[in-house]
Amino acid sequence: MPPDTDKRAAAQQAVDVLHEIGTILNCQLDRRALSICISLIERGVNPEALATVVKELRQEAQQVEQGRQS
Amino acid sequence: MAFAAQLGTLTEELVEALTQSSSQLRTAPKIFKATCDATLKSLRSQQYLRTNQFEVEHNFNGLEERFRVNHRDDLADALRERVNALQQHSSKWHPEILLLLLELSDQPTLKTRLSD
Numbered sequence: 468m469p470p471d472t473d474k475r476a477a478a479q480q481a482v483d484v485l486h487e488i489g490t491i492l493n494c495q496l497d498r499r500a501l502s503i504c505i506s507l508i509e510r511g512v513n514p515e516a517l518a519t520v521v522k523e524l525r526q527e528a529q530q531v532e533q534g535r536q537s
Numbered sequence: 538m539a540f541a542a543q544l545g546t547l548t549e550e551l552v553e554a555l556t557q558s559s560s561q562l563r564t565a566p567k568i569f570k571a572t573c574d575a576t577l578k579s580l581r582s583q584q585y586l587r588t589n590q591f592e593v594e595h596n597f598n599g600l601e602e603r604f605r606v607n608h609r610d611d612l613a614d615a616l617r618e619r620v621n622a623l624q625q626h627s628s629k630w631h632p633e634i635l636l637l638l639l640e641l642s643d644q645p646t647l648k649t650r651l652s653d
Contacts, residue, residue: 481626485634488619491612492600492642493649500554505634507547507580510540514633516583518640520576521555527572528556 496521548577590632596639607646615651 482502489496496504504521508514552573597620604613623631 477626481623481628481631484619484623484626485638488616488623488635489638489641491616491619491645491649491651492638493645494638494641495643496638496641497554500551503547503551503554504637505630507544507551508633508637509630510544510547512544512580513583513585514588514637515585515640516580518637520551520579521641523579524552524555524572524576531556531568 495525544580545573545577548580549573552576588632588636593632593635593639597635600639600642600645604646609646609649611651612645612649 482498482505485505486496486498486501489501500521504517507517552569556572597616601613601616604610604616
């Protein structure tokens with residue numbers, strides 16, 4: 468396998484393991500959302516701020532949906 | 538500039554991924570844009586020092602112990618196995634990512650079913 472493919476495969480495996488840890492911790496992050504969060508962290512975003520934002524977005528989506536249904 | 542654009546694109550993707558269940562947020566461009574802008578502002582406004590990897594490790598050890606005390610050896614074993622596996626793919630960002638997962642963790646002792 469070329470080195471780039473090796474690196475990509477290793478990165479995928481790491482995301483798989485992180486996703487499994489997220490499942491064990493009941494973080495309710497699917498693989499896509501987790502990958503986006505990882506990319507944001509790799510660009511210097513504060514993980515605690517990111518966690519707050521994730522919780523707020525979930526809450527907001529839930530409120531909008533509840534408002535629409537009532 | 539490219540960095541700012543990347544952050545903006547990722548923020549939009551995050552908002553989209555986390556609000557998939559909310560059809561109204563996704564179909565109203567103004568609300569979607571306002572949500573993306575507010576999210577980006579929150580993420581940008583918080584600078585931080587690097588996460589203390591030893592503290593994160595300590596928290597994971599504590600979590601494993603808590604699982605065992607609460608008779609969730611299945612979770613403790615699964616967690617230990619994954620944390621060990623992660624060490625084979627070392628990355629300088631893993632402490633930050635693990636901290637994010639700890640922050641988002643929601644009562645795993647009670648709610649996690651490994652069969653899921």
